[in-house]
Amino acid sequence: MTQVLLEAGSLVLSADAVIPEPGYVLWQDGVILATGRGVYPGPRDGMEVVSRPRAVAIPGLVNTHGHAAMTLLRGIGDDLPLQAWLTERIYPAEAKLTGEAVYWGTLLACWEMIQSGTTCFTDMYFFMHDAARAVEESGLRGVLSWGMVGLDEQSRASGLGNSRAFFERWNGAADGRIRVTLGPHAPYTCPPDYLAQVADLSAALGAPVQIHLSETRREVEECLEQHGTTPIQLAERCGLLQRPVLAAHCVHLTEEDVALMRTRDVRVAHNPQSNLKLASGVAPVVKLLEAGITVGIGTDGAASNNNLDLFEELRLAATLHKGVLQDATAVTATEAFTMATASGARCVFGENGQGTLHPGAPADIVLLNLDSPHFLPTYDLLSNIVYAAGAGDVTDVFVAGRALLRNREPVTLDVERIRHEVRRLEARLRPGS
Ligand SMILES: [Zn+2]
Known part of the structure; x- marks a missing residue:
């Protein structure tokens, strides 16, 4: 499978490993191969590159x-x-x-x-x-x-x-x-x-x-x-x-x-x-x-x-x-x-490394856009994520390396169909119906 290189504005690899500056995450076959500060040092031939310079990457x-x-x-x-x-x-x-x-x-x-x-x-x-x-x-x-x-x-x-x-x-x-x-x-x-x-x-x-x-x-x-x-x-x-x-x-x-x-x-x-x-x-x-x-x-x-x-x-x-x-x-x-x-x-009896972005962990990654006013200033990135961030900041989601959300748009789901079917079920489930 193709290697994917994510370039982000900052990274939270885990709660005790915050990189408040640009960095990268590289994965293949659903597993993280490498993470680091700055620009990925190796060759990029054949890689898919996802560039999100204004986002922070966190574990899903x-x-x-x-x-x-x-x-x-x-x-x-x-x-x-x-x-x-x-x-x-x-x-x-x-x-x-x-x-x-x-x-x-x-x-x-x-x-x-x-x-x-x-x-x-x-x-x-x-x-x-x-x-x-x-x-x-x-x-x-x-x-x-x-x-x-x-x-x-x-x-x-x-x-x-x-x-x-x-x-x-x-x-x-x-x-x-x-x-x-x-x-x-x-x-x-x-x-x-x-x-x-x-x-x-x-x-x-x-x-x-x-x-x-x-x-x-x-x-x-x-x-x-x-x-x-x-x-x-x-x-x-x-x-x-x-x-x-x-x-x-x-x-x-x-x-x-x-x-x-x-x-x-x-x-x-x-x-x-x-x-x-x-x-x-x-x-x-x-x-x-x-x-x-x-x-x-x-x-x-x-x-x-x-x-x-x-x-x-x-x-x-x-x-x-x-x-x-x-x-x-x-x-x-x-x-x-x-x-x-x-x-x-x-x-949840998860896999090795799950819940972190360290090499060997499954590539379950969430990107938060840092453009919103509640992310300024950034004395402490983790503090901003816990005390100021919200679901509306989520732009991209990857699970096992596969994109499920890209620029806020669901990739795998037909959301109009879900909306329609739930409305139909609502009429049946309504109390008294
Ligand atoms: Zn319960």
Whole structure:
């Protein structure tokens, strides 16, 4: 394959390797071969050259938690208590979803994520073969799971069967851009013996697990009542934490929970905006980071956010904990950027170097145009990206070296068709229709 040479006005190779002056990134076959300051020193014969002298190149952002097709439910019910939101708005609308709807909803999510600089995302939903088709077509990297609930015999069996079949069909598909994990929804929808079965399947397939854990106070209280322990310790008791686990939310944790997570292979998806909007609380991110636990950032589904813009989450992750702890040093720009990139990639069991622009890493690259007033002056480029940048600054996106967005125009998606199909589905999903 052709080598591609990107010449940018500045580079953020990783949070601790910022080049605030012109530099280059060279890649081939989806992998970064070289990066450096100034002009590329070697011969350029046969190379495709992408010249963006007014842009900064950063690693693509990683969305560590979400339910992509919930874009179809964006704004269908806001400002409601969690239980009413779920039972009156979300569940009735989800009951109307079909594989076709999930396909278009996932494409809508992919469009939105590409446009806002995300190159890799996680998904836990249903009709996942249709979701995976959308991810394959979009060119994004997806870490996908078939959401499992174990409240009755039929759903238990179909959850395990669907997950196994989905793993066998899609794990490693789309040139390795799609990875399949197991997705038991949560301890309050998956009883302990079912979680133990999921742990066994995870070991048999070699598939990591993603799950919601300790999202709300009510969840923890009910778990204590029913099982005599916290959701984290229940997951341990079921054998789940002996597997590589990505735990979403982790808002309500005890000291013992954190100590246990530290000794296990548990990574955390922090979803600040969803936790605020659903009034769940604020995750103890500083404690998790101090314990050496890998924390990434997620948007959660678009029904509880209500967009998939990781730049917003990045800024919230860097500001929220300062306010809550009344400590302006809590979660620095460097820590927040790492959470959205390199740590995010570790959260989703990513490839070597993913989330950085260092040689050997996958060529997942985002360009931000630096012409906007909020990038001036540039005392600290990383600070500007975390505290001042927005999705509107994203001009180009590459995943595995392939352009998905060029000069703000989507390359892989027929966005007019997506717009049309989502409008059609909206009429069907509208409450009362
Ligand atoms: Zn979720």
